[in-house]
Amino acid sequence: MQYIRDLKKYHWPKGPQDAVRLMMQEPCAEIIAGGTELLVSGLKGKEVNNLIDITRAGLSYIKKDKKTIKIGATTTISELQHAPVFKDFADGIISAAAAKFVSVQIRNAATIGGNLGAAMPSSDLAPVLMALDAKIFVCGKENKEFAINGFYISKRKTVMAPCEIITEIELPLACGDDKTGYAFQKIGRTEMDIALVNGAAAITINAGGEVKNARLSLGSVAPNTIRCLEIENNLLGKKLTRELIAAACDNIAKAIDPKTDVRASAKYRGTIAKVIATRLIEEAYIKAGGKI
Amino acid sequence: MKLNLKVNSENKIFDIDVRDTLLDVMRANGYTSVKHGCETGECGACTVIVNGAAVNSCIYPAVKCEDADIITCEGLETNGKLSILQEKFIEMGAIQCGYCTPGMLLSAHALLMKNPNPKLKDVKDALSGNFCRCTGYKKPVDAVMAAAEQMKGAK
Ligand SMILES: Cc1cc2nc3c(=O)[nH]c(=O)nc-3n(C[C@H](O)[C@H](O)[C@H](O)COP(=O)(O)OP(=O)(O)OC[C@H]3O[C@@H](n4cnc5c(N)ncnc54)[C@H](O)[C@@H]3O)c2cc1C
Numbered sequence: 450m451q452y453i454r455d456l457k458k459y460h461w462p463k464g465p466q467d468a469v470r471l472m473m474q475e476p477c478a479e480i481i482a483g484g485t486e487l488l489v490s491g492l493k494g495k496e497v498n499n500l501i502d503i504t505r506a507g508l509s510y511i512k513k514d515k516k517t518i519k520i521g522a523t524t525t526i527s528e529l530q531h532a533p534v535f536k537d538f539a540d541g542i543i544s545a546a547a548a549k550f551v552s553v554q555i556r557n558a559a560t561i562g563g564n565l566g567a568a569m570p571s572s573d574l575a576p577v578l579m580a581l582d583a584k585i586f587v588c589g590k591e592n593k594e595f596a597i598n599g600f601y602i603s604k605r606k607t608v609m610a611p612c613e614i615i616t617e618i619e620l621p622l623a624c625g626d627d628k629t630g631y632a633f634q635k636i637g638r639t640e641m642d643i644a645l646v647n648g649a650a651a652i653t654i655n656a657g658g659e660v661k662n663a664r665l666s667l668g669s670v671a672p673n674t675i676r677c678l679e680i681e682n683n684l685l686g687k688k689l690t691r692e693l694i695a696a697a698c699d700n701i702a703k704a705i706d707p708k709t710d711v712r713a714s715a716k717y718r719g720t721i722a723k724v725i726a727t728r729l730i731e732e733a734y735i736k737a738g739g740k741i
Numbered sequence: 742m743k744l745n746l747k748v749n750s751e752n753k754i755f756d757i758d759v760r761d762t763l764l765d766v767m768r769a770n771g772y773t774s775v776k777h778g779c780e781t782g783e784c785g786a787c788t789v790i791v792n793g794a795a796v797n798s799c800i801y802p803a804v805k806c807e808d809a810d811i812i813t814c815e816g817l818e819t820n821g822k823l824s825i826l827q828e829k830f831i832e833m834g835a836i837q838c839g840y841c842t843p844g845m846l847l848s849a850h851a852l853l854m855k856n857p858n859p860k861l862k863d864v865k866d867a868l869s870g871n872f873c874r875c876t877g878y879k880k881p882v883d884a885v886m887a888a889a890e891q892m893k894g895a896k
């Protein structure tokens with residue numbers, strides 16, 4: 450199969466600026482990283498004459514300093530899964546999400562930048578990165594920085610302008626004495642399938658077990674991965690119990706907008722979203738040291 | 742355009758179209774163990790090892806393989822002698838029609854290159870991207886575990 454009928458030239462930029470320059474200069478150009486999305490469903494109906502491959506542009510790395518972990522955009526899902534720093538960081542939710550990401554073959558090619566760039570509602574990394582309050586660095590005419598909350602604006606659309614690429618994802622390291630617990634959950638039809646519903650949570654508690662900060666994100670239940678701000682607010686300042694968590698998630702239907710597709714009905718997704726949200730909060734609270 | 746690469750330890754230069762997938766190029770050049778299945782990265786029949794990592798060749802642009810080191814099922818045997826892994830697949834009945842087998846063998850081979858001491862869950866994970874419509878999964882998984890055991894003994 451010739452994967453792109455109109456393709457004429459394949460480019461290998463040496464760095465992100467070089468990639469941006471090529472995007473501005475070449476007509477009908479697209480960025481390609483692992484190609485696992487682009488070659489399967491990413492080009493429907495689009496004419497593409499130029500592919501700009503950024504996997505040799507120096508963007509494959511994981512670096513840790515005192516305050517942050519920085520992940521280069523072309524770091525593969527396998528590299529995230531096996532990186533020693535992600536075994537413990539944030540209760541291992543990055544490697545847990547990477548391990549649930551389809552198959553070894555896809556994980557060896559697929560990249561974190563491609564995952565965010567494709568802006569699929571079923572992304573397994575987006576909920577995790579939202580729970581971790583990640584920042585996304587973008588290179589274009591100028592360099593920009595976005596919080597992941599707000600990076601997605603509508604179905605398969607991000608805040609990025611044309612001719613911009615994601616270069617780096619930055620995760621803050623927890624500081625201070627408060628304890629934070631993290632959780633990731635994914636429900637799929639099979640181990641291999643994309644999520645019917647997925648999500649992640651980060652809950653910080655004080656010495657008395659009261660919630661000081663909460664982040665809860667869900668995927669596959671709206672046009673993009675979402676933060677559930679109202680549920681988060683319902684948890685603040687409280688010592689959690691099962692009843693309290695259930696009550697906090699009662700109005701989840703207001704936060705989500707699930708759709709019916711070949712995999713599941715909107716109704717099923719709505720029901721499961723509540724179960725997943727409850728489990729995530731409970732798991733993260735317990736991992737933070739809270740007692741339920 | 743020309744593509745320089747190494748396939749099963751031999752240097753090769755293939756004539757390719759910029760639009761070819763690695764699957765197209767392998768099959769066109771006689772490596773027909775690389776099977777054409779779903780074309781969408783789901784079934785694993787087209788698995789090859791590129792620089793030590795198993796990938797789905799059906800969604801892998803061939804141009805990405807300039808200077809790459811590739812292993813296909815043809816490269817698993819040495820001087821006409823099947824590898825321990827291949828022998829175990831036969832011995833333990835891990836093959837029926839055989840369509841999925843080259844992909845399974847390469848996923849398992851890539852695992853054993855990195856991890857000669859796999860646990861059952863590692864083997865299941867390594868084969869999770871390879872669909873089999875006849876044998877099922879128990880026998881292939883058992884065959885990989887048995888091969889790992891024998892390869893340890895052989896060292
Ligand atoms: C069988 C199968 C199963 C899958 N299962 C899952 C799953 O379980 N979970 C999941 O989350 N995903 C899944 N995916 C989707 C896909 O593998 C991921 O989204 C992957 O991370 C995409 O990365 P890539 O590097 O291959 O992207 P590519 O295909 O190279 O690119 C995807 C899109 O992002 C753009 N892009 C790439 N890199 C950048 C960048 N740095 N900056 C800006 N734009 C960029 C491209 O132009 C393109 O539009 C699956 C795909 C397949 C084929």
Ligand code: FES
Pocket residue numbers: 776777778779780781782783784785786787788797798799800
């Ligand atoms: S043919 Fe490549 S994964 Fe099915």
Ligand code: FES
Pocket residue numbers: 835836837838839840841842872873874875876877
């Ligand atoms: S043996 Fe027939 S598909 Fe696996």
